[in-house]
Amino acid sequence: MNAKLDSEQLYKDNVLGNYGLPPVTFVCGRGLRVWDDADKEYLDFCSGIAVTSLGHCHPNLVAAIQKQASELLCVSNLYRNENQAKLAAKLDEKAGGGGKLFFCNSGAEANETLIKLARLYGQKQCGVEGKRYKIVCAENAFHGRTFGGMSATPKAKIQNGFAPLVEGFVFAELNNLASFEAAIDADTAAVFIETIQGEGGIHPSSIEFLQGLRALCSKKGVLLLIDEVQCGVGRTGSFFAYEKAGIRPDAIGMAKGLGGGVPIGAVWIDDAYADLFGPGSHGTTFGGTPLISAAALAVLETIESDNLLENVQENAPYAVEQLLKLQLELPEYILEVRGAGYMIGIQVAESPMDMVALLREKGLIVPPAGNDVIRFLPALTATKQDFDEAIALFGEASRERAALLQESTTA
Ligand SMILES: Cc1ncc(COP(=O)(O)O)c(C=O)c1O
Structure with missing residues (x-):
């Protein structure tokens, strides 16, 4: 039995179901990256839900x-x-x-x-x-x-x-x-x-x-x-x-x-x-x-x-600008971009859970919020390049979700 199956079964048998069954087992993190038990790398824009403010394992x-x-x-x-x-x-x-x-x-x-x-x-x-x-x-x-x-x-x-x-x-x-x-x-x-x-x-x-x-x-x-x-x-x-x-x-x-x-x-x-x-x-x-x-x-x-307040002040407007560009491309799917600094909410045209799962498959982890919002809550150390990578993945996933929604409404 590999480590993944092991922890999945141990969760099912022993951990209270108030979070359902969490989908992935993470074993290691550095900076904005985390790795699961199959060695897959993810960009972490969840940060333990706004907790790991310095990224993972800051020295x-x-x-x-x-x-x-x-x-x-x-x-x-x-x-x-x-x-x-x-x-x-x-x-x-x-x-x-x-x-x-x-x-x-x-x-x-x-x-x-x-x-x-x-x-x-x-x-x-x-x-x-x-x-x-x-x-x-x-x-x-x-x-x-x-x-x-x-x-x-x-x-x-x-x-x-x-x-x-x-x-x-x-x-x-x-x-x-x-x-x-x-x-x-x-x-x-x-x-x-x-x-x-x-x-x-x-x-x-x-x-x-x-x-x-x-x-x-x-x-x-x-x-x-x-x-x-x-x-x-x-x-x-x-x-x-x-x-x-x-x-x-x-x-x-x-x-x-x-x-x-x-x-x-x-x-x-x-x-x-x-x-x-x-x-x-x-x-x-x-x-x-x-x-x-x-x-x-x-x-x-x-x-x-590490001047992290300045880092947030400098990069957050850039991130929002990129997200707004994406919204212009996909206005039927991305309904609004709002928030402040590294607390960004992207309102989408559906419940956020399928999108959260799709992003995870693509290597980006994000938390949902409310009925229709994806949150970007990266560590305060996140760079423009981290946002570029996250927004590219988010764009790819949004195009797929928008096409699926379009199909289901025209079917
Ligand atoms: C604004 C706010 N207040 C309180 C809480 C509760 O904090 P905790 O989960 O650490 O008890 C949260 C958690 O998400 C929160 O976002």
């Missing part, structure tokens, strides 16, 4: 993990570790200073912390436990799979089967300030949005909307909580995607790309609200261990030393 990240693993892995948060302290200082600087950090293990946990912050804030404002607790989120949002995250994610596919959900989540239309204003009432504690909706299909919040929302939250005395789990840590060419609007959120959730491939979640909270979490009010065993913090520090240092 700085590997060295930091190896060094720290040989010194100290974990001491719990009952004790200090230098890496966590340094990482907190660095992330506070990125968020504009004047805040505090909490470390956890995933985006959902980061968002859970934001939701708990909203509860603490609301209760402090009105002086009554369980009164001012509502959170206004965006339609089509995705905030994770915990009960709080799920309740903030208004999608049947995600919520079905898990009732009763957490109370108090209300939804308004992204980029429609009047809709958010109408949704805020005397019981509202916070507004909570992704700067760019990722899983929902790459829908960016406009600059005017973000600025308007900041002003609205300040006027109404509710917190502005920003989920940068997918779009943060350099993905859009600035450290945080909301920076384009020049606003300061009250708290920010991060994860994914921050660890470059190891599990991390982080929350930045403005000092005005950070004390709401007093000793014992929140916690996690694994958050901010010496190992994970060393990895995240290496990611942040490499983003700076």
